[in-house]
Amino acid sequence: MSNRYIFLIIIGCLITTFFSCEEKELMVNANDVSYIIFGKDMMTDTTSTSFTFYDEGEDAKVDLEVQIYGKLRDTDAKFTVAVDEKITTVPKEYYVLPSECLIEAGKLKGTITVTLKNYPDLKESTKLLAIKINGEGDVKPGSYRYSKAIIAVTDRLFKPEWWAVNDRGNETYFENTVEKYYLGTYSVEKYKMFLKELIKDDVVFDGKDMQVMRKYALRLKNTLKELKAAGTPALDEHDNEITVVVAG
Numbered sequence: 001m002s003n004r005y006i007f008l009i010i011i012g013c014l015i016t017t018f019f020s021c022e023e024k025e026l027m028v029n030a031n032d033v034s035y036i037i038f039g040k041d042m043m044t045d046t047t048s049t050s051f052t053f054y055d056e057g058e059d060a061k062v063d064l065e066v067q068i069y070g071k072l073r074d075t076d077a078k079f080t081v082a083v084d085e086k087i088t089t090v091p092k093e094y095y096v097l098p099s100e101c102l103i104e105a106g107k108l109k110g111t112i113t114v115t116l117k118n119y120p121d122l123k124e125s126t127k128l129l130a131i132k133i134n135g136e137g138d139v140k141p142g143s144y145r146y147s148k149a150i151i152a153v154t155d156r157l158f159k160p161e162w163w164a165v166n167d168r169g170n171e172t173y174f175e176n177t178v179e180k181y182y183l184g185t186y187s188v189e190k191y192k193m194f195l196k197e198l199i200k201d202d203v204v205f206d207g208k209d210m211q212v213m214r215k216y217a218l219r220l221k222n223t224l225k226e227l228k229a230a231g232t233p234a235l236d237e238h239d240n241e242i243t244v245v246v247a248g
Contacts, residue, residue, distance in 0.1 A: 034077050035142030036103070036133050038149040039065030051118040051155040060116040064131070064149045068103045068110075069142060077103045080134045081112065084148055087130035094119060094153070095129055114151065122155035129153060159186050162207025177210065182217040184245040187236035194220050217246040 040047065049060050068077055079101050083092075096115040103110035114131065129151040133141040141147040162178055163186055169175035179185060183194060197219045198205055205212055221244045227234050234242040 032138060033070050034068055034073055034139045035070040036077065036079050036139060037067050037069070037142035037146035038133070039067060039109070040149065041145045042148045042150050043145050046150045046152050048152045048158060049116060050158060051122060052157045054118070060118070060153070062114045062116060062151055063111045064114065066101065066103060066110050066112055068108055071138065073105055075105050077139055079136065079139045081131050082134055084130035084132045087148070087150070088128060090127040090129045090153060093117065094127070097131065116151070116153050118155055122153065126152055126154040126156070157188050157191060159191070160207065178213060180245070182213050182244065182246045184243060187238070187242065189234070189236040190242045190244075193223065193234060193242065197223065214246060217244055218248050220244055221246055221248075
């Protein structure tokens with residue numbers, strides 16, 4: 001079983017351990033209450049963070065989108081957040097929450113930033129941080145599925161969402177654009193080499209622009225050709241030769 005499936009299974013099991021599959025009714029908007037929710041469904045969307053992408057000793061800054069519905073305000077909607085201890089497996093010293101959060105007056109969306117700190121055990125494990133919105137006065141947490149944000153934090157490299165999402169298949173079969181047309185089957189070593197190609201131009205790829213994907217997949221293809229021609233083909237973590245499927 002590949003590392004990507006093991007990682008996804010671990011995260012899925014950790015989350016579903018704490019949540020039932022029971023559907024929750026959405027709260028009805030009220031004119032006298034402002035409801036705050038996170039931008040992701042906590043049952044299906046986890047924000048994954050790896051310290052692999054940060055310099056040694058650097059803290060990770062994770063931005064979480066928040067939204068407001070119900071009572072629209074002509075002043076800033078201020079609120080606080082807290083950790084859900086039932087779900088969280090990260091020790092307290094590993095994170096810093098914002099002391100106060102807000103969505104600016106007249107806006108429907110905002111951002112809160114959580115600071116994560118690296119510790120040695122994250123090289124061998126993935127831990128969860130669950131953040132919930134506190135209710136106070138006429139500002140309250142909104143619909144259940146969006147009332148918490150789940151962050152998975154590790155110091156290991158994991159398969160990015162854009163290389164794992166089923167964006168070309170359907171319910172009966174899996175097909176991913178990056179896997180099929182650009183980079184081929186995922187491996188940790190191949191991903192590291194792709195990241196090195198991006199770093200040369202100080203590029204951060206978010207999975208959206210396939211022209212960027214093609215450009216750097218081709219660069220990786222050329223690097224692999226050069227290594228093979230020199231008699232030192234690049235090998236993945238299973239000692240298989242690294243190849244990419246991009247045409248050109």
